[in-house]
Amino acid sequence: MGEMIENVNFTTSSAISDFLKKTPAQDIINWGRKNSLWFLTQPMGCCGVEMISTGCSHYDTDRFGIIPRDSPRQADVIVISGYVTKKYLPALKLVWDQMPAPKWIICMGDCSISGGPFYESYSTVQNIDEIFPVDVFIPGCPPRPEALIQGFIELQKKIMAKKDIGTDY
């Protein structure tokens, strides 16, 4: 910090951010965040195919600000779309860590919620929500693209209500 100037109060960016969280300015920030939920194209099971088709032009998710991205560095949302095998879990954690905050997770399909058809399998991981902070669960095997869009809209509602787990208010 440079030389102190008389009658001027210095502050830090984290202090500003803490202050903003308590004012209506956060509502405006959240309004911006909820309208640009870019999700990571990271298909993992058969649900992943539904996720890909959701991102295609037919469903026109751009109107909600939902756009598929190829890199975790550009994504806000990761959709766990299918079974997570024990071998894949470390890679998934790495991808999650590479995403810049604020970030959110959506669990899509029975597999990622509780194991689904692979409930008693020796090689899949159960209870993803104990490992990642999951905001929205979408049941189905697989859920239709409309259901995934519904899930995104629920996430938007949660963000506007400041109830999402991804950010701490």
Next chain:
Amino acid sequence: MIDADYILSSLTKTFPNDFSESKIESDTKLTSYVEKDAIFNVCKHMLDNLECNHLSCECGVDYPDRNELEVVYHIASYEHPVVITLKVKLPRDDPEIESIVSVYWNANWYERETYELYGIMYKNHPDLKPLLLIDEMLGDWPLRKDYDGYPNKTSKNLV
């Protein structure tokens, strides 16, 4: 014309003592048990002399009642329509067999998977390590029928 009859007679002529319970189901289907020490040379003979140039599958089967494991080879050809099923019996407590990777290159991953799921050891395999499972699960042999996976090694939130 190469058909199942021709292949079986060629095999039994070359390896008189190694084939048992041979069965010709049709012109194009042949099933037989092979002695485990002979399998490498049998595969080599089939590739070199019988134009069986496609290993379509290699897998394991567990028979706990007989205290045996079986390795099953499905070998086919791009030149003629015969599909040959060869089975090898192995003792359950020490299943060890010669790897056929140097004959059929694509046996590599099949053997790695059969190894991690059944615990069948392949001698002279270039790189015998787990393919789909994590290293910590080695030794569990999940596809053996006495695997005590559920609930100890699978879901923990049940009951």
